[in-house]
Amino acid sequence: MTTSTVAVLSGLILLLPLAGALLNALVGWRLSRRVVNAIGTGSILAAFLVACVMLAQVVGAPDGAKSASAHLWQWLDLGTGGLRVGVDVTLDPLSAVMLMVITGVGLLIHVYSVGYMEHDRGIARFFSYMNLFIFSMLVLVLAADLLILIIGWALVALSSYLLIGFWYERPSAVVAARKAFITQVAGDVALVIAAFLIVVHIGTLSMPGIFAAAPSFASGGLLITVVCSLLAIGAFAKSAQFPLHTWLPDAMEGPTPVSALIHAATMVTAGVYLIARFHPLFDRAPVAQGMVACVGIGTAVMAGVIALSQVDIKRVIAYSTMSQIGLMIFAVGIGAYSAGMFHLATHAVFKALLFMAAGNVIHALHDEQDIRLMGGLSTNLRRTELCFLSGTFALAGIPLFAGFFSKEGLLGFGLTNGPGAFPWVLYLVGVGINVLTGLYAFRLWATVFRGEPQTARVYAAREAPRVMLVPVAILALLSAFLGLILGVWSLVIHDNFLIGVFARFLSPVFTTPASGPLAVDLSTGTAILAGIVGTLGSLLGAGLAARIWLQRNPDPSAVTARLPRALPQLAYNKFYFDEIYDALLVRPLVALARAARRVVEPRFMNSGVQTVSDACSELGAWVRDYQTGLIRDYASYMIAAAGVFVVATLVLVSR
């Protein structure tokens, strides 16, 4: 794996989606729909092929040379001692995994979009945004310089904003897009401050340089804790973790392929990637790590409970995404980076699958999203249901489906490697999450596909066209067999059954003593016991769900109805976070703005800003008055100025 190969391949993989985005943006409106589709999906197909080559390069590289950085061009160079920013890329197992997820799942979602957006007039705009998103995401994961990573980070937020607000005629979509963007910017600011602190302390923003200089931070010191906390806040905003999570459910206003691509498979997992990428820093900041782990598991519980109470099919999946990402954040918070990344990869597969299958349902019911009005769809949407079921099994962590391997692996680490004095406390919470996951996953499947149709519309539902079914089917096969294949492979090479191959592939990246599989052996008795208990939790949840909701007229609020009234009320209203933020942040700000308009502006601004602006304008008018158009005036200005200059220099000479 030579530097020039990496440079060429990463140049290609970045240019292809960018070219697709530009082409569709600039000339898409005069091309036929067929050509626009071809450009949009073709560019991602090509990028996927390049990603496969890159993965092959990493796999084929000898041990100890699995990571290579390439310098594409120097962006900024302020000389010796000044800031130098190179457009550098790194190809290593970690970025290779991300590349495969982004381009692979991205490709299937693009193909799916061809069918889903068939009747939308803005198809060129849509594909141009989607390609821009893939490009931004690739910049983010390939970047070997923190500033370039931040550029990708911000571009991702931009394209997410554009895609959530894709149907800009809907006020709710515009508001949701704005909310997502503002929340993301809060994270961006944290990230930028972290970058400032790093560059002040180390003097470089190059990521290999930062990691090499990591020992210069006092372990557990204040500076490293602050830096890592800021990085974590950036990750929380992107990954919709508490307390910056409220934008994700609203983001479901975007087209369903967007939800699948951005808000399930790729963008929201960027926070997990960021923490995994910066593990040399996090390993030296145990306090920040503990904070990350607690926020992750807390979000997982909270989002799981909310998912159980929601009745909008996309919002249920959105909260389940939030919950699963909480688990990943928990994993990278306890140093189980490989396990977190493995769950990221399998989750991308089965969650994109669930979203796209839900998209089929919504499509068949003409934009109906309320699960109380569905039911009995299995007769008309047989194939979609099969695929959906595969995703549900994987999500619930039913043995031998993809989610089982990654989730049990992840929770196993929690028991042996968790933070604080009682790691098993967090583990027990994890088992509780397994029960919750089983409950809400099967609740969704049962209420949507089983039982009796709740509205007449269900009888008229028609199965999705092939272009929308094939991508879903491919993902369904992957979520059924990906984990199993890797598991069998792990057994063949005598490694841990759950995450062996994957952890071994990533081990060159996570080599520091405190991180990764090196620290813990999952094949110990405790770990096996943990796995069994966790699996039993998942099965318990699934079984309960089947008992409650597998009936003719399932009641989606069956569980919550039996609890004290306050609890379901809380969950249904998403623990009132939107209202709390509204009261704490939005209203005071609006009130402040009103007050500023009523008090500050007329009293102070008119004498301040307004005066400056008036003065500029007046000065402009004054200058214009001197612009008489008469040559004799112009000549006299020149003489006067020249005279003043000569006198000024002469006076200075005699000084």
Added chain:
Amino acid sequence: MTVLGVLPVLAPPPGIDILGLLPEVILAGGFIVLMMLDLVTAPAQRGWLAVVSVVAVAGAFGATVWCWFDAATPRTVYFGAFAYDRFGLFINAIILVSTALVLMITPQYLNRRGLHYGEYYALILGAATGMMLLAGAGSLMVIFLAIELLSIALYILSGFNRTEPRSQEAAMKYLLLGGFASGFLLFGMALIYGETGHTQLTLIAAAITNGGGTVDPLLMAGIALLFVGLAFKISAAPFHTWTPDVYQGAPTSVTTFMSVTTKVAAFAALIRVFSYTFGEPLIYDRWKIIVYFVAIASMVVGNVAALRQTSLKRVLGYSGIAQGGYILIGVVVLTPAATWGSLYYLASYAVANIGAFAVITVMANRGEDLDSYASLRGLAFRRPYVAAAMGLFLLSLGGFPPTAGFFAKFFVFAAAIGAHELPLALWGIGTSAVSVFYYLRVGLLMYTRPQPDEPSYNWSRTSLSGGGVLALTAAGTLVMGIFVTLVLNIAVSAQNGIVLHG
């Protein structure tokens, strides 16, 4: 006598280095050829003259590139009259690229206006030759001659629209005030010569250094007057008054040309003379205050006056005055970073300003230029690509990333701060905040949907070459903002390569 003896070009006498002026010679040759071709070209065929002139410019550009590699060690040629260095060649390249771009949008514009006469092309090449001589001038006399050469050509070009009173007025104003400025210039040169006994820049610098700590009043007066003459050419306040009137009156293709190339060439002379010949601390302390004042005055006057304009040509004229103020920061500050910052600024200004004026040029219709604010409203809905390109140029002129203009301002301001001239940088930052108002206002107008009852303006269709120029300048604006070091390295090497000793 050998054959070579008959051909002085191939075996020149010692001290005459024909290669040192190769680009200028090629361009001057093109000038003569065009004059003769014009006599035998039928009026309908005059488009070919544009082709010939572009070929001449391309030849000169090729020669410039060749010279760039040849001039790795800077030296003076023609007995010290010219500097053969990368600094001059960098400026040459900017001038030649700008000239070629202007020539590409010219024939269409002239045809629409019924002005398609052959001498236009000859005059453009003549002016460009003068500018390149100015960029490489190593002696006060050459500076004067080069300025006269380029000025005379531009006087005629400003009045090229013979039937239009505005154009006549512009030419007359430019001529009279230009002659006035030449007087200052020449008087200043005479004083400097009288004091030092030299016209050659390197010898003047040596004479000042050998002067031994005393500064003569007459030398300072000469320097002040010389600055007045050059400040007129870069249209710095308070010598800017001609600029908006001439820019508005002259044919737009001519405005496009002179708003960029004259400024670039005059800045080359300014930097060469002031930063590198009069850089002696004793003298620098005394002229610095004038340039300091002029820089701030240009930034303030240019930006503030542009706020109240309603004609895009005048706005761009004032914006050019302000941009000149920013580049003057690089003259006031003597560090190398300031010089290469100014060079980068000149390149970025050239690209964006040519693009912005080219938009007006290519969209002008038979009757008028359509540069009023009212006629810009809703442009984006009828000419999306043109409006997008224009938006990019305005962003670059306003200094937004990721365009060239952001880094141009960044480098110049950073150089000022690095040289402990913080107030200068603050003036720059403050006035560029003001400038955002009128740049974005134009952008806003283009993207505002026109009311149904508003008169609709008859924008011309963009020709292939016109669209090509817009695409090239737009791409240049972006490339210089994304692949910064591409041009930056050349600018740094141009700064390193400036001739300091004869």
